[in-house]
Amino acid sequence: LSGTVWSMEGLAQGAGQMHMPTWLQEMMLTHFANTTRKAKEPKEEAVPSRSYLDKSRKQTIGIVLTRCAHDLGTAHGVDSYFLTSKILAHLIMSLDERLDFDTIRNVRTFLKPKENCLLEPGPDPEDEQLEAxxxxxxxxxxxxxxxxxxTLCHxxxxALRLDSWLLxxxxxxxxxxxxxxxxxxxxEALAEVTASKPLMSILMVxxxxxxxxxxxxxxxxSGFRLNSILKLKDAKSNVTTSGSSNPGAEVDGPKKA
Structure with missing residues (x-):
């Protein structure tokens, strides 16, 4: 009690010596001691589910869907994710202007950046989580x-729609x-390269x-890939000569007597 209000003026000692009337004791016992606590309702057991997403990707989807639910006026919570995603898929299909830039960009983060929808629709074959x-x-x-x-992948x-929309x-x-x-x-660079006779002579050599x-x-x-030129610096002779040990020895040619 040191340092508290109870240490001042002997309040704690006075409270301990105070006599409580019988009627007050009975009232306190009636209203407090004999009250029955309400039994807690048993919680429903959660239905086990299966998730293939990593923790970071799963959290991103949860955050974005919560924001979308607020913007679209749908219910909040995990149970509303599926409804929100169906509405979101419909809005994407119809290019609805209610989807702002941030929402489109956030939905794009659901997908792997390497997803290739230019060649064919569907998920990126490297996205093992989505494939599962x-x-x-x-x-x-x-x-x-x-x-x-x-739902969104239907x-x-x-990805191509979202990227075009963002653009x-x-x-x-x-x-x-x-x-x-x-x-x-x-x-222009390709035209200059293909028309350069000195470059063609070097390539021929x-x-x-x-x-x-x-x-x-x-x-x-009859030809070679241009990126093979980068490997020329790694080409070495397996014959050791005085010239190979001293590359600058024959640069000026043989000396005249």
Whole structure:
């Protein structure tokens, strides 16, 4: 009690010596001691579910779906994820303007960045988690976040739709101008390379040298990939000579007497 209000003026000692009337004791016993506590209702056992998503991806889906539920006016909580995802899939299919830039970008984070929908619709074959979700037999039921991802993946070319939407929402004119400029620079560079006679002479020397070194082991090549030029610095002779031990010895040619 030291340092508290009870240590002042002997309040604690006075409270201990106070006599409580009989009627007050009976009233306190009646209203407090004999009260019965309400029995707690037994909790329903949670239905076991199966999740193939890692913790980080699962948490991201939960956060984004909660925000979407608030923006779309649907119910909140894990039980509402499936309903929200169905509404979200419908809005994506119809390019609904109620989906803002942040929502589209957040939904895009559900998918792996390497998902390739340009060639064919469907998930990225490298996304093992999503592949497992789509092949789930049905029992036990999928976790809420897994069902959300499965629902959204029924949207044809989902990643391509979202990427195109993001491109239009950011600044299409500015980005398209940059792309056109880059394509023009590459086209001009390719034209200069293919028209350069000195470069063609160098490539011919490299091709001839390669065929000479590989004579007897391979057929004469009619060309090579340009990225093979990067391997020239690793080419070494297996014959040790004074010139190879001292590369600069014969640069100036033989000296005249």
């Amino acid at each position: 979700i789509l092949q789930h037999p049905g029992e036990p039921p999928l976790a809420a976040e897994d069902r959300v991802l499965k 949207v044809p070319q989902l 239009m929402a950011e600044d299409f004119d500015c980005i398209s101008a940059m792309v056109v400029r880059s394509v023009r620079i590459i086209s 490299i091709l001839s040298a390669g065929n000479f070194l590989n004579e007897g082991t391979r057929w004469a090549a």
